[in-house]
Amino acid sequence: MALTVEGLKKSYGNLKVLDGVTFSVEEGEFVCLIGESGCGKTTILKIIAGLERPDEGRVDFKGVNRMGFVFQDDRLLPWKTVYGNIQFALKAMGVEDGDVVRRIIDFVGLKGFENYYPKQLSGGMRQRVGIARALAVNPDLLLMDEPFASLDARTRERMQEELLRIVGGKAVVFVTHSIDEAVYLADKVVVLSQRPSRVVRFIEIDIEKPRDRNSDEFIEKRREIYTALQASSG
Ligand SMILES: Nc1ncnc2c1ncn2[C@@H]1O[C@H](COP(=O)(O)OP(=O)(O)O)[C@@H](O)[C@H]1O
Ligand SMILES: [Mg+2]
Incomplete structure (x- = not known):
């Protein structure tokens, strides 16, 4: 690569x-x-x-x-939960696997916050969701x-x-x-x-x-x- x-x-x-x-x-x-x-x-x-x-x-x-992009501002969908935001990114890739979503959430240290909305999270947690979303597609870059x-x-x-x-x-x-x-x-x-x-x-x-x-x-x-x-x- x-x-x-x-x-x-x-x-x-x-x-x-x-x-x-x-x-x-x-x-x-x-x-x-x-x-x-x-x-x-x-x-x-x-x-x-x-x-x-x-x-x-x-x-x-x-x-x-595949590339993943993490933005300066988190650009999360405010009407979707942590789970929903990551699931949405995966769906765009044609993947509908709840286990993958849960594994990534766990990986970035957000276990227990699956059902939180972006506005209920700290800045660091929102960026973690952004990173999780970018990683969800398993990017090479x-x-x-x-x-x-x-x-x-x-x-x-x-x-x-x-x-x-x-x-x-x-x-x-x-x-x-x-x-x-x-x-x-x-x-x-x-x-x-x-x-x-x-x-x-x-x-x-x-x-x-x-x-x-x-x-x-x-x-x-x-x-x-x-x-x-x-x-x-x-
Ligand atoms: N779509 C755009 N239209 C016009 N000017 C832009 C656009 N995007 C960026 N710029 C201008 O180009 C320069 C570089 O922007 P940018 O790449 O965002 O810089 P940096 O990320 O290093 O702060 C800035 O002066 C910015 O205002
Ligand atoms: Mg910039």
């Missing part, structure tokens, strides 16, 4: 957003895209998912049959757009820890503007410049997981990304 994004260019009217974005994701690799707000991160994910068309460039998939941005610091760290367990060895493209989050999660960080964005650096994070946020090597990687972002914002 592999994903190659090559030379993506995209404008909205006169606004030039992407100016030749190139990177790749190997099988089982967790890749974080990091860049300032408005630099085009969501646009890149949408192009990968086929929700937007690039003006130039291409996206190549090898062995990717998971696309995640700042899924934890609206969570408080402690919940966010707990969700990051759980996410690594949940995604196992799946290939992931995870958008964030948090340097700490990128160093905690990623095998490779793709640092984007300000708009119109290009890749300014690739930074491999070869620290064993789970990572200690206070270790010297962690802090050193954080500094490296910070410096790359600073340099790109001119």
Whole structure:
């Protein structure tokens, strides 16, 4: 399995957003895209998912049959329960298996909340439903757009820890503007410049997981990304 994004260019009217974005994701690799707000991160994910068309460039998939998408806002159906939201995603794939739904709910730690509605859940729990829904289709590639941005610091760290367990060895493209989050999660960080964005650096994070946020090597990687972002914002 592999994903190659090559030379993506995209404008909205006169606004030039992407100016030749190139990177790749190997099988089982967790890749974080990091860049300032408005630099085009969501646009890149949408192009990968086929929700937007690039003006130039291409996206190549090898062995990717299904993708899952986790949005920044949870985008759950408010009139459906936790169970109903996940069942709905599976139905769209032609799967109507209650055991699968229950197993996924259990897997993301929502056992006992099957019959709750989104408004009865905390932000972290709603994001877990969003992750469960994306995983329900058993995707080869998971696309995640700042899924934890609206969570408080402690919940966010707990969700990051759980996410690594949940995604196992799946290939992931995870958008964030948090340097700490990128160093905690990623095998490779793709640092984007300000708009119109290009890749300014690739930074491999070869620290064993789970990572200690206070270790010297962690802090050193954080500094490296910070410096790359600073340099790109001119
Ligand atoms: N559908 C659209 N039409 C017009 N402008 C858009 C559209 N989508 C995004 N933009 C603009 O493109 C820029 C990049 O957006 P986005 O990809 O959402 O950035 P990011 O996710 O990095 O914050 C922003 O200035 C945004 O306002
Ligand atoms: Mg965005």
